[in-house]
Amino acid sequence: MTKAVRRLAPIPLLLMLAYAALVAGTPRLSASQVYAGLFGPGADWLSTLVTQFRLPRLCAALVVGIGLGAAGALLQNLTRNRLASPDVLGINDGALLALALSLMLNPTGLLGPWWCAVAGALITAVFTLLAAGGVGTRGYRVLVVGLGIASLLRAGFDIALATLPIFHATGLYAFSVGSLAGRAWPVVTVAAALLGILLTACWVISRALALLCLHDDSIRGLGVNLGQLRFTVLMLAAALAGVTVGVGGPIGFVALAAPMLAQRLSPDGGIPVWCSASIGAVLVTGADLLGRIAAAPVEVPVGVVSGFLGGPFLLWLLVRPKACGAG
Template identity: 40%
Template structure:
């Protein structure tokens, strides 16, 4: 009997070793390493690369379709011809001055939400860790509503108030969650509590507003790309140009952080410094994106999860998450126009409905897996 048991154990061990070798071989097949003459090496994952290119193509195609939608419809060929310098003066005005800024704001805001959501979810090691859940969007809303209700500020002042509100909220959450560093679950719990209190402040500010201010505040809070012009393109473009490369440079460190602080520190990652830098960058991205388009919900929550499922790759998937966020937001804006007419349904309403359903599905999945 003992010999039979020993033989079974040896067979099981061989199977386990074979399975491990198979997983390592599969990972090796999925990953390619490119070495340059200067001694640098770059890991390439073909599936992630092709997924990123596909998402980029989808985002650009959705942008072309959005430019061609509206009261003055155009075919994709006409849009591309106008963007490359063709078309008459009327078509140039419609595309260049009226519709292109809206699409660019949508792409930039979606990319900012997507990559910021990936950072929050990686740092907290929680798929629910997004600006919508952690209170940063609510903080930006409070800042914008203070400007609208008490100072009757214009568009630039409202945007500045949203940025300040988001940054102050981020600083408050960092200070409350800090205990020899910022750790995932404490960060999430503090963010959820802060979000609840800030939402109560939003309701209070709405009760203090007159009918005109309340209508304006409610319209801003739904999140919309309507009426965007070139002055609203440059701030998110400048912020994304600086902070997106910064976050991409920390991609390897974020991948190490997913294994835990001790493992990351053993691999040479300065855990506290990296966590603070990437979180500050993500908060700034969320604040500027919210200032540009309003608190558009659930893009930051769903884009990283969808990107990870498409790439099949571990780690934060920062660039695919940014591309997924851009594609989701522009496609949602195009869908709202096609389904409900031009400028009839703000894009934030549609993303809220779809994102709420996705959140329920995510909660059910996490509960079945025993993680919540």
């Protein structure tokens, strides 16, 4: 009973943040104005501001946060490594590079279909798997291999950036920092649909997923095809990360922090995917809100906020004398 309550703890926080995200900004709205903007009757500008600007941005933050939180939880369950996340493993950079390539190869000069990011993430995940010689090995090795691959992909991205005309390069650079500014319904709805499909898949394999915290031989003993399960989980995580990059660019450290906080909330067994996803949504919504109001009228991109706060967090994890936790 209490466990269920603790797992639901992020939900009220998320609702509060969502409300704040609709209210805050220029102009500041009141609760009744938000209601009028959402459901009418209200002035045209009010309805446009709420339903066409703030609401899609909030939904984008939710999609990105849920995706990152779930991807991080899947990867950490998979690698049994609390530092594994799509940004450390280079998956986000792969997705970003795929987007940059789509921009270069597109004769119209527009950013290619955003599912390129998903394709890039999947390819990178397979590549990291091969380079690290299996993702199930405990330890830092897979992380540093991922770091190497991330640098390699970043180099590719930098070269792509250097060959682009300045107008495109500036836009792409801003995207590569990770930002939710100006995300509109067409992107958000498709991404949300894809996210829904991927989360359903997570739900379908949730029983097998819970086994991943057991010893390899025990899992095999239960008649589960371990290699297949691992590959499925890795692909799911990569696709989730790819969706988030397609919407908001690479946003670091959310996928690292969310599973860890989720495990604090329910400290038994593996890392709870759903709890991690909701905490991811809280983190991204909160970081985006903070970026919007902290230095107003200038907007700090959400990727900058998450990097600024996430770096010290990772440092703290590493220098802490004894890493605690189950597993």
